[in-house]
Amino acid sequence: xxxxxxxxxxxxxxxxxxxxxxxxxxxxxGGNRVLIGVDLNFTPGFNGLIGPNxxxxxxxxxxxxxYVRSSEGAVRLHGEELLQMSRTxxxxxxxxxxxxxxxxxxxxxxxxxxxxxxxxxxRWGHFAELLLLPQQxxxxxxxxxxxxxxxxxxxxxxxxxxxxxxxxxxxxxxxxVARAMVANPTVVLLDEPAAxxxxxxxxxxxxGLREIQAERDLCVIIIEHDLQLVTxxxxxxxxxxxxxxxxxxxxxxxxxxxxxxxxxxxxxxxAEEGGEIHEVEGPLSEHHHIDHVEEESxxxxxxxxxxxxxxxxxx
Amino acid sequence: xxxxxxxxxxxxxSSLRRAVPEWASTFAIFIFLALLPWMHIIGWxxxxxxxxxxxxxxxxxxxxxxxxxxxxxxxVGYSGTLGLAIAGLFALGAYGTAVLxxxxxxxxxxxxxxxxxxxxxxxxxIAAAIIGFLVGFPAARLKGFFLAIATLALxxxxxxxxxxxxxxxDGLKTNGGTGKQVPQFRVPGLDRILSVYMLSLGAxxxxxxxxxxLTNRRLGRxxxxxxxxxxxxxxxxxxxxxxxxxxxxxxxxxxALAGAMWAQNSSFxxxxxxRTRLLVFLLVVLIVGGVSRKWGPLIGAIFFxxxxxxxxxxxxxxxxxxGITLILAVLILPNGIAALPKxxxxxxxxxxxxxxxxxxxxFSL
Numbered sequence: 001x002x003x004x005x006x007x008x009x010x011x012x013x014x015x016x017x018x019x020x021x022x023x024x025x026x027x028x029x030g031g032n033r034v035l036i037g038v039d040l041n042f043t044p045g046f047n048g049l050i051g052p053n054x055x056x057x058x059x060x061x062x063x064x065x066x067y068v069r070s071s072e073g074a075v076r077l078h079g080e081e082l083l084q085m086s087r088t089x090x091x092x093x094x095x096x097x098x099x100x101x102x103x104x105x106x107x108x109x110x111x112x113x114x115x116x117x118x119x120x121x122x123r124w125g126h127f128a129e130l131l132l133l134p135q136q137x138x139x140x141x142x143x144x145x146x147x148x149x150x151x152x153x154x155x156x157x158x159x160x161x162x163x164x165x166x167x168x169x170x171x172x173x174x175x176x177v178a179r180a181m182v183a184n185p186t187v188v189l190l191d192e193p194a195a196x197x198x199x200x201x202x203x204x205x206x207x208g209l210r211e212i213q214a215e216r217d218l219c220v221i222i223i224e225h226d227l228q229l230v231t232x233x234x235x236x237x238x239x240x241x242x243x244x245x246x247x248x249x250x251x252x253x254x255x256x257x258x259x260x261x262x263x264x265x266x267x268x269x270x271a272e273e274g275g276e277i278h279e280v281e282g283p284l285s286e287h288h289h290i291d292h293v294e295e296e297s298x299x300x301x302x303x304x305x306x307x308x309x310x311x312x313x314x315x
Numbered sequence: 316x317x318x319x320x321x322x323x324x325x326x327x328x329s330s331l332r333r334a335v336p337e338w339a340s341t342f343a344i345f346i347f348l349a350l351l352p353w354m355h356i357i358g359w360x361x362x363x364x365x366x367x368x369x370x371x372x373x374x375x376x377x378x379x380x381x382x383x384x385x386x387x388x389x390x391v392g393y394s395g396t397l398g399l400a401i402a403g404l405f406a407l408g409a410y411g412t413a414v415l416x417x418x419x420x421x422x423x424x425x426x427x428x429x430x431x432x433x434x435x436x437x438x439x440x441i442a443a444a445i446i447g448f449l450v451g452f453p454a455a456r457l458k459g460f461f462l463a464i465a466t467l468a469l470x471x472x473x474x475x476x477x478x479x480x481x482x483x484x485d486g487l488k489t490n491g492g493t494g495k496q497v498p499q500f501r502v503p504g505l506d507r508i509l510s511v512y513m514l515s516l517g518a519x520x521x522x523x524x525x526x527x528x529l530t531n532r533r534l535g536r537x538x539x540x541x542x543x544x545x546x547x548x549x550x551x552x553x554x555x556x557x558x559x560x561x562x563x564x565x566x567x568x569x570x571a572l573a574g575a576m577w578a579q580n581s582s583f584x585x586x587x588x589x590r591t592r593l594l595v596f597l598l599v600v601l602i603v604g605g606v607s608r609k610w611g612p613l614i615g616a617i618f619f620x621x622x623x624x625x626x627x628x629x630x631x632x633x634x635x636x637x638g639i640t641l642i643l644a645v646l647i648l649p650n651g652i653a654a655l656p657k658x659x660x661x662x663x664x665x666x667x668x669x670x671x672x673x674x675x676x677x678f679s680l
Contacts (some may be wrong), residue, residue: 040657054552065550087549096550101549105539109326112536119537120552126534126561130525144324181529183552 011245020064020219021041025073027059027243034059035070035241042187047221048234050254051263052199055240057223058100063295065097070247077187091120096185100192102172106165109177110156113164114147117179126270143182150178177205181212187219194226206233227265231255282302286300318438318649331669334397341527345520348374352509362624363617368508370604372580373624375508375618379576384600385522386569391537392607395542395560397463398449399595403470404443406589408574409554410477411439412585413497414488425496426488434502447567451560459627469593478586499579517575519613522569529565592634596623599637603644605651614652 001223022040027031034056040049049057062068064075066087075082077093085093098115104113122143124136152159154174158168164175173193180188193209194202196203206229213220224230230237239247247257254260316408351365351374363368363377383405390398415435417427429440454465480491487497502510529535533613540548541555541562548555579585596619604615623641626633659665 020589067549086553088554091552093552098550099547105536105541105543108536108539109322111326111541115533116540116548116551116553122533128533129534130528132528141324148321148324157321160322177553186546242658245322290546 007260008238019074019078019220021074022060022064023076025060025063025075026071027056027063027068028071031188034243035063038240038243038245040220040245042215042234042239044213044219045217045236046209046234048230048251049221049223049240050225050227050230050237050264054242055309056243057240058191060240061097061191061221061223064090064189065095074176078279088120091183091185094184094186095189096180096183096187097189098173098176098191100194100312102169104164104172104175107163109161110164110167111144111160113175114160114179114182115143115152115182116240117183118143120183123314147182149176150182151175152176155204168198170197172216173197174205174208177208185218186216187221190220190222191223192223192225194224196231201279202229207291209233227255242308319513319658326552336532337527341602345523348378348516349513350457352512356547360621362621364559367415370649371508371512372634373620375512375515375611376577378480378512378519379573379580379617380536380597380616381613382515382518382576382598383521383570383573383597384604384615385519385526386566386573387597387601388607388612389526389530389538389569390562390566391601392532393538393542394559394609395538395545396562397459398447398451398454398466398566399463399564399594400466400470400473401566402589402591402593403473404570405574405577405593405597406470406474406477406565406584406586407443407446408439408571409444409497409578409584409589410489410574412436412493412575413495413570413578416438416500417488417496417498421438423488424490425498427498428488429533432498436572436575437557439575440568443571444564444568448560448564455556455559456564462573467591467594470589471591474595477589478544489586492586494583499582500579509678511580514579518576522572523609534561595634595637599641603640603651604649605653608651608653611653612653618652618663 013175017082017272020040020042025038025040026197027035038056038060040060049060051057057069063070064082064083066082070083073083077095079185080093082090082093082095104170118240122139124133124139128136147155148160153159156171156174156178159171167175173196177190177193179191190209192204197205207208210233212218222230222234226230235250236255237251239248239254239257241259241263246259246263247254249257257263349381352371352654355366355487361367362373365374378388381400384473384531390396412432412435414427415438416432417425417429419427420431421427442558450466451467457465476487477488477489478492479487500510500514501507502513505513511658530538537553537558540551540553541558545555600612600619602615603611603618605611616639619637623633623635626636644651648658650658
């Protein structure tokens with residue numbers, strides 16, 4: 001394993017002009033074209049990615065984090081081409097992500113789960129671990145300190161030594177966000193972080209995200225069906241529909257765009273001045289609580305080995 | 316929020332664990348086992364009566380099987396990879412050390428390469444680890460049954476190579492299917508059986524210490540992640556393939572070490588001893604003892620060697636009883652005998668007792 005410390009220093013937010021550029025991305029599963037020439041530009045701050053189910057939002061994340069191979073196009077992080085990298089290299093380059101369904105080791109503690117995000121930054125290998133070198137121990141304690149502070153931001157410090165399986169779904173999702181954040185990413189992909197969270201958890205999540213984003217000048221990309229949340233958090237929103245970007249811009253612009261209303265929001269949705277919106281009734285409520293089994297399963301099916309050389313296509 | 320003190324970075328230990336740390340209890344058990352041949356306290360069965368050679372030999376077999384079990388535990392219990400090449404790697408350890416350390420001028424059944432035992436042993440174990448690592452490459456891409464069958468085939472391949480005779484592979488010196496005599500290593504000042512006993516106990520000690528150190532730290536967490544959230548380890552910067560290979564390699568090392576100890580004890584190695592039934596034996600050691608439990612393999616090995624000696628005259632009955640035990644273990648004690656204290660502690664009547672008595676002492680191992 002390479003020991004070269006190429007990890008971005010999240011502790012040094014000043015130099016970060018993180019931007020992730022997705023250029024002309026094409027993805028097809030067999031004959032099913034999922035992304036058709038998607039161009040996206042993400043800058044530091046909160047970026048929303050919305051659209052109906054099956055629009056290809058998670059596929060965009062899967063391409064960026066290396067689960068799905070695109071047939072055409074490029075993804076650049078700070079100008080560096082990502083698509084040739086393995087999944088682990090992308091993490092070292094500064095990509096972090098969470099999944100729709102939290103993926104934690106249920107019989108390990110919250111702390112241990114969070115520490116997983118820190119592992120790729122450890123400089124001492126497993127041999128040092130076996131020899132009980134004090135440097136390794138110090139590194140572990142430092143990592144635990146960082147993780148504990150991060151858990152504290154998301155209100156999880158008290159349950160740090162509880163088994164993750166004993167936590168509610170909402171708390172588990174918060175653990176996953178914390179785990180993504182301790183890895184010091186410059187770009188974080190959050191796949192529906194608020195889905196399944198109670199109102200209190202959402203408040204904690206948003207406060208934590210805002211704090212961390214401001215400290216590190218982080219680029220956060222959020223897929224979310226809760227429009228209220230997206231419009232209040234993200235100054236810039238992109239709308240994906242059947243694999244194409246149909247609208248992009250400020251919340252006001254996007255929510256009043258006829259194409260978006262037609263495809264996603266429905267006519268029952270009205271934007272008031274200042275971007276405040278009220279859900280009256282309409283297609284959105286149907287979208288709201290639909291099971292995301294379809295997008296989730298696409299992730300499992302195109303699961304490839306880490307080096308990404310082989311690509312299975314779902315039948 | 317930040318000015319308020321954060322909880323401790325490491326989990327709180329129980330009062331018992333604070334008084335007797337894990338390393339202390341582990342060391343104490345090994346010191347006890349090292350002194351056992353000079354104590355006469357196990358009188359309940361002559362199978363493990365450490366005052367005579369029969370009991371000492373059986374205990375040495377227990378330690379050898381436990382070594383293989385500990386490595387197997389890391390592979391199956393932690394990384395969740397059902398690699399079944401372990402019987403073949405066990406054979407590699409047995410034959411490898413026998414052939415390398417045998418005198419070169421002896422007759423065919425005992426001919427070898429004159430290597431000192433303590434050079435042959437690590438060389439063979441590292442070779443096994445490398446084979447495990449390399450075989451893992453294609454195997455780590457397979458899952459479940461396919462992985463089990465591919466690794467099973469590798470194990471059989473090693474045994475098949477051992478069966479080859481000099482005419483096919485000059486210099487292999489395994490003496491074909493008839494078996495190989497194993498040159499004995501003697502610890503100075505000890506007789507044959509005590510040498511084997513101490514050697515096997517030393518091997519178990521090293522394996523256990525490595526297991527405890529590694530699984531309690533980063534490697535244990537990472538392997539659990541590979542087991543439970545395989546698909547999501549990529550965005551954590553963890554290469555699941557690499558860690559599966561590492562687990563393969565470590566378990567192969569332990570299997571070869573166990574094989575070498577087994578061969579020292581039985582003093583004669585025959586290829587038919589490493590057929591699939593050895594794999595079944597090791598599965599019993601692992602599953603009855605307790606998957607991903609520290610003392611599981613040792614307890615499982617005690618159980619297995621006891622049963623094997625008891626039913627030595629009726630081999631068919633042994634398999635019948637082993638089969639029934641495996642089923643019962645999976646049904647009643649899914650986490651093995653080693654998890655019995657925890658299972659009891661979590662059971663309803665102990666919880667009830669605990670409520671009545673206040674706090675009950677933590678009696679986990």
